[in-house]
Amino acid sequence: MVIFDQNEDAEKASAQVAKVRERLKVKPEFKFSKCSDDIRTQFFAFMSDHRFRVRAIVVEKARIFSPYLRSEPERFYNFFLQNLMRHNEAVIKNASVKIDGSGDRKFRKALTAYLRKQLAVGTIKKLKFANSRNDNLIQLADMMAGAIARSYPGRDREPDQRWRRMMRKRIEDIWEFR
Numbered sequence: 001m002v003i004f005d006q007n008e009d010a011e012k013a014s015a016q017v018a019k020v021r022e023r024l025k026v027k028p029e030f031k032f033s034k035c036s037d038d039i040r041t042q043f044f045a046f047m048s049d050h051r052f053r054v055r056a057i058v059v060e061k062a063r064i065f066s067p068y069l070r071s072e073p074e075r076f077y078n079f080f081l082q083n084l085m086r087h088n089e090a091v092i093k094n095a096s097v098k099i100d101g102s103g104d105r106k107f108r109k110a111l112t113a114y115l116r117k118q119l120a121v122g123t124i125k126k127l128k129f130a131n132s133r134n135d136n137l138i139q140l141a142d143m144m145a146g147a148i149a150r151s152y153p154g155r156d157r158e159p160d161q162r163w164r165r166m167m168r169k170r171i172e173d174i175w176e177f178r
Contacts, residue, residue, distance in 0.1 A: 001055045001084060002141045003091065003172075009051040010137060017136035020046045029132055030139040032146020043143055044166040053172040054144050055091065057084040058152060060178050074103070078111055080177070082118045087175055094125045100138050101129035148174060 004010035021030060024039055032040065059080055069076045081099070085092065101108070108129050115124065132138040147163035148171070164171065 001088065001092075002137065002144055003053045003055065004051070005053075006051070013047070013050045013052055013140060014136040016046060016050060017140055021136075021139075030143050031132070032143050032150070035143075040143070040147070040163055041166070044147065044163050047140065047143075048166055048170065050170075052140075052170060053091075054148075054167070054170050055084070055088050055173045055175075056145065056148050056171070057087065057175045057177055058148065063178055074107055074110075078114050081111070082115055083177065084175070085115065085119055085123065088173070089120055089123050092123060094122055096126040096128070097124050098128050098130045098135065098138060100142070101131050103129075144170075 004013070017030065020043055021027075024042055026035070026039060030039075030043060035043070057080060061076075064070060064076070069079055085097075099111070103111070112127055115127065130138050132142060144167065147167055151159050151161045151164040153159045
């Protein structure tokens with residue numbers, strides 16, 4: 001979750017992502033999993049001084065034994081998104097929330113209803129789904145999530161802390177759900 005306290009900070013960060021994408025000739029969008037290490041490093045160098053905070057949840061999927069959550073990826077996603085937001089309700093009061101708009105209309109409608117039901121009244125003021133190709137702030141969130149995820153060991157790789165270290169002054173909280 002990338003949090004901006006002021007709209008103008010979000011606008012500046014969005015403009016910077018667009019500028020960096022043009023400068024680095026990244027098309028069509030920044031996606032951590034598809035960028036080279038050099039592009040990642042340059043991206044984070046350009047973004048590290050912008051005003052935003054990151055709060056994340058890290059889930060070790062292998063330790064989730066619930067058949068309910070394991071049977072359908074949408075349930076898993078909804079449950080942990082709701083947990084991330086509930087864990088941070090004090091920080092995101094009356095928030096305008098953007099979520100990567102993947103998923104069909106039925107999924108988006110169900111997720112919206114689920115979040116409104118599960119979260120305290122006043123947590124979300126406005127909820128919007130955005131296509132990452134067209135939204136620089138969704139791309140920023142993807143890059144931050146990738147940097148955090150890569151700092152943990154994977155099935156076939158060692159952890160790599162370099163991008164998380166570059167952004168440490170922006171990372172406010174990482175909740176390890178294990």
